[in-house]
Amino acid sequence: MVNILGSGVAVTAMASLALSMTSFNVVHAEELCSILPSTYEAAKTEYPDLAAAIKTVEEYSIATWFTDRLSAADRTKMLDDITTKCAEDTRMTIVVYGIPDKDCNAGLSTDGSVKSTADYKSFLKELTDAVGERKVLYVVEPDAVGLLAEEGGCGKTAGYLDNLKVAVEALSANANAELYVDVGYWTLEYEAQRSTVVTVMTELSSAGTLKGITINTSNYRSNKQMSELCTNFQTDMGKKGMNCIVDTSRNYNEPKTTDWCNVLEAGIGHPPTSETNITNLDYFMWIKRPGESDGTCTVGSVTVEYIAF
Structure with missing residues (x-):
């Protein structure tokens, strides 16, 4: 198996982090809290030349993924770790990724314990019971709305909308929770897809309180472009109070193509903060x-076969 840390992607990304620290007015988002990916420690040992860069990355909040792809025991440990580590006055950051038949198009992430709405409700209850009334920011179901917005997309037949309503209702029962539904970014580029996103978000708003959407998840688009797409969404939605979150984990360099898989020129973007200006x-x-791999890629990207860390 090929480790992403052994490829040019990780070297470029980690090196770019040092550049970003000198280029940005960095503000630590101390109100955001998460736990470190367990694979980082092994990566520092295996690749000592990148240890300093990885340690720098570890100083910032990296969203914790609560997914049915983890065993029940691992999910329990993860929730115990994050609720223990994060102080009461911080806001935990958790990605919820367990909708039944997730990734219904590519089928690369469909494995997991959640097979039905009943399973999903139990999965969500694990999370909400652990979090309680704590401050938390939820990123809700990456890819789901994108697969609903595609013409002829599989999200509709997979029942994503109804299950997203289940998630929104369960997660927003905590008055201290901030919910941002992931919609990709490409869904906001064209009017037809954006209209579907607006319809979905309107329906989800009836199930619970939403703060907004997340865009650019696992992607490379610039913050400027994302702000413009967010404005388009807000205009169509008619709710300027519904704002956006941008995933900056790999968008330091302006993308030259629409490729999404282990792009060689990628670099780690602006550190996590609420001070976006x-x-x-x-x-x-x-x-x-x-530094995480996208898996095996095609021509034009680095070929890797495993998520390294």
């Missing part, structure tokens, strides 16, 4: 774990 962007976040 862009009115309609509530946070910059690292939702994708910096």
Whole structure:
């Protein structure tokens, strides 16, 4: 198996982090809290030349993924770790990724224990019971709305909308929870897809309280472009109070193509913060774990076969 840390992607990304620290007015988003990916420690040992860069990455909040792809025991430990580590006055950052038949198009992430709405409700209850009334920011179901917005997309037949309503209702029962539904970014580029996103978000708003959407998850688009797309969404939605979060984990360099898989020129973007200095962007976040592989890629990207860390 090929480790992403052994490829040019990680070297470029980690090196770019040092550049970003000198280029940005960095503000630690101390109100955001998460736990470190367990694979980082092994990566520092295996690749000592990148240890300093990885340690720098570890100083910032990297969203914690609560997914049915983890065993029940691992999920329990993860929730115990994050609720223990994060102080009461911080806001935990958790990605919820367990909708039944997730990734219904590519089928690369469909494995997991959640097979039905009943399973999903139990999965969500694990999370909400552990979090209680604590302050938390939820990124809700990456890819789901994108697969609903595609013409002829599989999200509709997979029942994503009804299950997203289940998630929104369960997660927003905590008055201290901030919910941002992931919509990709490409869904906001064209009017037809954007209209579907607006319809979905309107329906989800009836199930519970939403703060906004996350865009650019695991992708490379610039903050400027994301702010413009967010404005388009807000205009169509008619709710300027519904803002956006941008995943900056790999968008330091302006993308030259629409490729999404282990792009060689990628670099780690602005560190997580609520001080974005862009009115309609509530946070910059690292939702994708910096340095994490996308798996096996095609021509034009580095070929890797395993998520390294």
